[in-house]
Structure formats: C-alpha cells, structure tokens
Amino acid sequence: MISELNPQPLPPRSLERVRIYVDADVSYDLKRMNKVVANVLGKLGCGGCHSGRILEFLDMREFMVNPKTLDVEGRMGAQF
Amino acid sequence: MRPLGVGLVFWPELAPLLDDTDLVGVIEIEPQGFWEKLPCGSGACYRPNGGLLRNIAQYPQPKLLHGVGQPVGGVTCDPVDATPSLRGAVDILRPVWVSEHLSFNRTYRDAAVTEAGFLLPPRQSTAGVFAAADNIVRYASMTGSPVAFETGVNYLQPRADELDDGAWFARVAEQARCGILLDLHNLWCNQRNGRERVRDVLARMPLDRVWEVHLAGGMALGGYWLDAHSDAVAPELLELAAEVVPKLPNLGAIVFEILPQHLPRIGIDGVGRQLEQLAKLWALRAPHYAVTSPATHPHPAYLATTDAHRELGRNLRELAEWENTLAAAIRGDAVNSSCFADLAQDAGIAVYRQLIGDARRSNLTRALRYTILLLLAMLGSDETETILDRYFMTTAPDAYAALEAEGFARFLRDQSALLAGVPHLAEVLAFEHALLRASLYAEPAELAWSSDPTEIFAALDAGRLPRGLPVVRTTMRIAAQ
Numbered sequence: 275m276i277s278e279l280n281p282q283p284l285p286p287r288s289l290e291r292v293r294i295y296v297d298a299d300v301s302y303d304l305k306r307m308n309k310v311v312a313n314v315l316g317k318l319g320c321g322g323c324h325s326g327r328i329l330e331f332l333d334m335r336e337f338m339v340n341p342k343t344l345d346v347e348g349r350m351g352a353q354f
Numbered sequence: 355m356r357p358l359g360v361g362l363v364f365w366p367e368l369a370p371l372l373d374d375t376d377l378v379g380v381i382e383i384e385p386q387g388f389w390e391k392l393p394c395g396s397g398a399c400y401r402p403n404g405g406l407l408r409n410i411a412q413y414p415q416p417k418l419l420h421g422v423g424q425p426v427g428g429v430t431c432d433p434v435d436a437t438p439s440l441r442g443a444v445d446i447l448r449p450v451w452v453s454e455h456l457s458f459n460r461t462y463r464d465a466a467v468t469e470a471g472f473l474l475p476p477r478q479s480t481a482g483v484f485a486a487a488d489n490i491v492r493y494a495s496m497t498g499s500p501v502a503f504e505t506g507v508n509y510l511q512p513r514a515d516e517l518d519d520g521a522w523f524a525r526v527a528e529q530a531r532c533g534i535l536l537d538l539h540n541l542w543c544n545q546r547n548g549r550e551r552v553r554d555v556l557a558r559m560p561l562d563r564v565w566e567v568h569l570a571g572g573m574a575l576g577g578y579w580l581d582a583h584s585d586a587v588a589p590e591l592l593e594l595a596a597e598v599v600p601k602l603p604n605l606g607a608i609v610f611e612i613l614p615q616h617l618p619r620i621g622i623d624g625v626g627r628q629l630e631q632l633a634k635l636w637a638l639r640a641p642h643y644a645v646t647s648p649a650t651h652p653h654p655a656y657l658a659t660t661d662a663h664r665e666l667g668r669n670l671r672e673l674a675e676w677e678n679t680l681a682a683a684i685r686g687d688a689v690n691s692s693c694f695a696d697l698a699q700d701a702g703i704a705v706y707r708q709l710i711g712d713a714r715r716s717n718l719t720r721a722l723r724y725t726i727l728l729l730l731a732m733l734g735s736d737e738t739e740t741i742l743d744r745y746f747m748t749t750a751p752d753a754y755a756a757l758e759a760e761g762f763a764r765f766l767r768d769q770s771a772l773l774a775g776v777p778h779l780a781e782v783l784a785f786e787h788a789l790l791r792a793s794l795y796a797e798p799a800e801l802a803w804s805s806d807p808t809e810i811f812a813a814l815d816a817g818r819l820p821r822g823l824p825v826v827r828t829t830m831r832i833a834a835q
Binding site: 291292293294295296297302303306307310311313314315316317318319320321322323324325326327328329330331332333334335337338 | 384386387388389390391403422423455457471472473506507540570573575580581582583584611613615616709710712713714715716717718719720721722723724726727730731735738751753754755756759786789790792793794806807808811812817828829830831832833834
C-alpha cells in the first residue's frame with residue numbers, strides 16, 4: 275500500500291509534498307494518518323511572532339491530565 | 355490616507371467571513387505566520403507559503419501587510435535577510451501600506467545574534483528615536499511601501515530616565531515622517547498595568563499620522579492585563595475608541611485582531627459581530643477630513659542628519675545595553691548593567707518570562723503534537739514542564755515552530771532513559787521529527803514501528819496512553835517529492 279499525503283491544510287507551497295510509504299500488508303487508517311500529518315505540519319510558521327498569548331500547551335495539558343485528580347483522561351469534545 | 359474601512363487580521367480559520375465584502379473591507383496579513391525558517395548555505399533563509407499568499411491576493415478587498423518578525427525599535431537586525439520574502443509578499447498582495455512593531459526581538463549574546471522569543475519594549479530615549487527612525491526608513495526601502503509603526507504593549511513600569519510613551523511615539527513618527535498604527539488595546543493594557551493613561555498618550559501624539567487602529571481583547575495574568583488577542587473588545591475600550599476615532603483625520607482602517615487559537619471563545623459569528631461594532635466606529639470618522647486619492651499617501655521621507663547620527667553613535671552602546679539587560683533579566687541570567695540593573699526588579703519581567711515560555715511550549719505543541727501528548731499522558735504536566743524547562747535552559751528560543759521543534763527533538767533524542775521509559779516515545783518522536791525534516795529539508799527517512807501508528811495516535815487523541823497494542827512490525831518510508 276502506498277499512502278500519498280499532502281500535509282498542508284493551508285494551500286500548498288510551490289515545493290515538494292511529503293509522501294509516506296508503508297508495508298503492503300498493513301492496513302493503516304489513511305484518513306487518520308492524513309489528519310495526523312496535517313496536524314504536525316500544518317503550522318510550522320512563526321507561531322510566536324505577535325504580542326499575543328498562545329495557550330495550546332496549557333489546553334493540551336488540561337485535556338490530558340485532570341488537574342484535580344491528576345488522572346489521565348480524555349475529555350469529550352476537547353479541541354486544541 | 356486612503357480610507358479602506360473595517361477589517362481583520364487574516365487567519366485561514368476566518369476565511370468564511372472574507373467573502374462578505376460589506377462586513378470585511380480590508381484584509382491584514384501577518385506574513386511571518388506563513389513563513390518557514392530553514393538553514394540556507396552558511397546561514398538561514400525564510401521560505402514563504404506563496405500558494406497561500408496568492409490565494410489571499412484573490413480576495414477583492416485591499417490588503418495591508420503587518421510585519422511581526424522584523425520590529426523597528428531595536429539595534430540588532432535580523433541576521434536572516436527578510437527582504438526577498440517581504441518584497442515577495444508586497445508583490446503578491448500589493449498592500450496599501452505596511453506596518454511593523456516599535457519593539458525589538460533580538461540581542462547579541464556571546465557575539466552572536468540571539469532571539470528573545472517575544473516582542474520586547476525598546477529603550478525610549480533620544481538615541482532610541484534616531485535608531486527607530488533609521489530602521490523605519492530601511493523597512494520602507496525593503497518593502498518599497500509606506501510604513502507605519504505599531505504603538506506597542508509594554509509590561510514594564512514607566513521609568514524616570516525614559517521619554518514618556520506619548521512623546522516617544524510622537525518623536526519617532528516625526529523623525530521618520532511615517533504613519534502610526536494606533537493599537538488602542540496595547541495602550542489600554544499599558545494604562546491598566548501602570549503606565550500612562552491612554553488619553554495622556556494620545557494628547558502627545560500627532561494624530562494626523564494615524565493611518566490605522568487595532569482593536570482586540572485580552573486576558574488577565576498575575577495582576578497584569580495581557581494583549582492576548584484572545585477575546586471580544588471590552589465595552590470600555592469600544593467607548594474609548596469612539597472618543598478617539600473622530601480625532602483621526604487620516605484614518606484608513608480599523609482592524610480587529612484575534613488569534614485562531616482563541617476563536618472558540620467567541621466563535622466565527624462573534625468575530626462578525628465585532629466587525630459590526632468596528633463599522634459603527636468607522637462611521638464616526640470626521641468625513642470632511644477624508645483623503646481619497648492614493649497618490650497622496652504619506653511616505654517616510656526621513657533624511658538622516660549629521661546631528662542625528664552623531665547622537666545615535668554616541669548612545670548606540672546604551673541602547674544595546676538596554677536590550678541585552680532586559681533579555682538577560684527575562685532569561686534569569688545575572689544582570690551586569692551599570693545603567694539598568696534595576697530592570698531585574700520590575701514585576702513585568704516575570705510576565706515576559708511567562709509569555710515567552712507559553713509561546714515556546716505552544717510551538718512545540720503544534721509541531722510535535724503527539725510527542726507532547728505522549729509525555730503528558732505518561733508523565734503528567736509537572737514532569738513534562740520540567741523536561742521542557744530543562745530544554746529551554748539549554749537552547750535559545752526561535753519564534754519559528756519548526757526550528758524550535760527541531761531543537762527539542764534533538765534534545766529528546768539524547769534522553770535515553772526517558773525514551774526507554776515511555777512506551778512508543780522513540781517511535782513517535784522519530785516520526786514527527788522525520789515529517790519536519792522532510793517538509794523543511796526534503797530529507798527522506800525510514801522508520802520502524804512496533805505497532806500500528808494510527809492506533810497509537812488514536813489513543814493519544816482520545817487522551818489515553820497507547821498501552822497493550824498488538825505488535826505489528828512495519829517499516830515506513832517518508833520522502834519529499
């Protein structure tokens with residue numbers, strides 16, 4: 275199986291695309307894989323170039339760890 | 355200045371609003387948000403997402419370019435030549451004017467340029483005026499466009515040995531003969547945090563030089579009000595804006611700023627309602643002042659005088675000392691300054707330290723999302739933050755997420771005990787690092803997985819540790835074509 279993925283949720287640059295090749299006997303969830311790649315490569319620009327405050331790590335931390343019980347848990351509908 | 359109307363700072367998440375040209379009259383673009391930074395030869399270069407810029411250019415509204423990476427308030431220039439990328443953005447978008455921050459974000463440390471990780475307040479002195487004016491003229495030359503500087507947020511307390519904020523903005527504008535981007539939320543933050551009252555600042559400023567107004571919402575942190583671009587504009591600030599707008603004879607645009615990360619707080623409909631509020635402010639302009647001919651745009655016409663350069667040369671060292679001292683105080687380094695040792699005692703230092711840390715952690719969360727999720731899921735937030743802090747102590751920040759992530763990935767690769775103790779961490783890290791390197795450098799990679807990676811990612815997306823997954827040994831090749 276060959277999975278060809280365009281990692282950019284933004285319009286692509288006039289540059290190469292990232293392609294992923296995996297063993298033929300493994301059936302990956304290509305839709306999920308595509309989302310993962312887009313998540314990772316979607317925002318590589320100057321994330322801190324402004325005078326604002328970005329809280330993505332704090333949001334993710336709250337999502338992963340219940341601050342009261344310190345239990346690791348998912349939260350329905352969590353977005354980050 | 356040519357009146358353009360009401361608009362917003364472009365983010366892809368706000369695109370649904372942009373087809374409504376009655377609601378959005380002008381689009382402002384922060385180009386560095388859509389650049390990548392990567393090694394080129396012996397140095398580095400910026401690589402813009404030209405496809406995105408060309409898409410934005412197709413919107414019928416006029417454009418403004420708002421720089422956020424080459425601020426004009428400091429004495430340490432960007433060691434990476436931004437001119438080709440800025441000129442490219444100008445050629446594609448044809449902005450009516452461009453703007454940058456009257457701040458600094460780099461210093462010299464051990465004879466090398468080091469990123470500060472945030473837009474920091476410059477030394478407000480006469481020498482600072484000349485330095486800023488020189489930078490603004492250079493910026494106009496780089497972009498081939500009329501330039502306005504943004505009135506910045508400043509979390510430090512006012513100093514007896516500096517120009518007050520109104521005089522500082524006024525003198526820079528007059529010296530550079532440029533426009534002013536009046537960020538009312540910044541000035542409101544400054545007032546709330548102990549600096550001058552907004553009305554006093556405005557009373558000192560040449561309001562005929564204001565081409566643009568920025569409005570935004572903020573949030574509180576440790577007793578400070580932050581210019582966080584995180585919410586709707588506060589009613590009190592809207593009232594203040596209604597008082598100010600009629601006094602701006604050359605106002606060309608009112609722009610609402612919100613970061614996409616904070617969009618869920620007010621929603622896309624909430625942004626629409628903000629634009630409607632801004633339209634009411636726009637209607638308050640004094641119509642008899644309006645200048646409609648593009649040919650009458652002011653353009654920086656600063657002519658460096660011998661006196662100005664002599665003054666600047668005398669005090670360049672003092673400006674550099676200010677910048678180095680402030681950056682060192684924020685890092686927590688020992689401050690060895692005869693003039694500015696007291697900076698370390700300013701409570702605003704802790705605010706900058708927090709904001710820089712937030713920005714670095716968020717950049718890593720973006721570019722190494724599953725690695726960070728896995729650390730949080732296995733170790734919890736305190737231990738993960740400790741690891742991040744150890745990395746921050748060893749490596750200077752880079753505002754570009756990809757380079758920051760590259761640095762952290764290399765740091766983690768050397769933590770053998772950590773890699774051995776967290777299930778799948780080595781695999782997830784290798785995967786995300788390979789994606790980064792393929793995207794940035796077109797570098798191929800071959801990765802070995804012990805389980806189906808989509809199962810690992812699904813577990814992390816659900817907030818679960820990827821434990822007990824079936825063993826499925828596979829090889830994944832990543833290539834850039």
